[in-house]
Amino acid sequence: MREYLKKAGIRACVYFTIAMLFWCVAGLMFAGPVEGVVITLSLLLAMGLLTLLQxxxxxxxxxxRMHYPVRIAGFCLTGLPALALCAAVGSWFPLDNAGAWASFVVIYLVATALLTIGYxxxxxxxxxxxxxxxARYRESRKG
Incomplete structure (x- = not known):
């Protein structure tokens, strides 16, 4: 049952992503680059880039043969520029607002640290x- 639910969840995510891409392209064709469509496309791009980096x-x-801390550091160091690019393209916040960019970086670093600690x-x-x-299995095999 667990495997079925996992496959169903993955399938739902794939179908949702395909539908979002389809409707965003339709939105671009009929409404132009309106804010909601641009942000949605930039979020889809961000998730695609992070998936590739992962x-x-x-x-x-x-x-x-790479140690786990090196993997985490590499992912974090390449993930931040990828997300910053998507944030700039998608106009997640004003490009000329240094405080927003600083907050973005701090939130990214804190979220990454918390997820790393949790994992x-x-x-x-x-x-x-x-x-x-x-160890219990090995002990039971001895006797």
Whole structure:
């Protein structure tokens, strides 16, 4: 059941993304580059870029033996310019407002730090429980 729900969720995300792209293109054709359409397209671009960067930094397709902190740093260092580009293209906030850009960078850094800490805690707890389960299994095999 869990696998079915996972596949259904992925399918829903793919269909939603395709529908959003279709309706944004239609919006551009009929209404022109209005704010909502431009922001939506820039958000879709941002998610596409971050997905590519995630594939680059967190899979063995590019680098097989890279320490996790290096992967996180690489993702963060390349993710910020990618999001900044999308923010500029999509006019998420005024380009000449230094305070908005500074806030954007701070929010990005804080969010990235919190997500990294959360994942590290989850990973530590999961690996700890897997190590304990493996030790119990090995003990049961001895007897």
């Amino acid at each position: 594939t680059l930094w967190f899979t063995p397709l590019v680098a097989r 590290a805690l989850y990973y530590r707890r999961t690996v700890g429980s897997l190590d304990a389960a493996l």
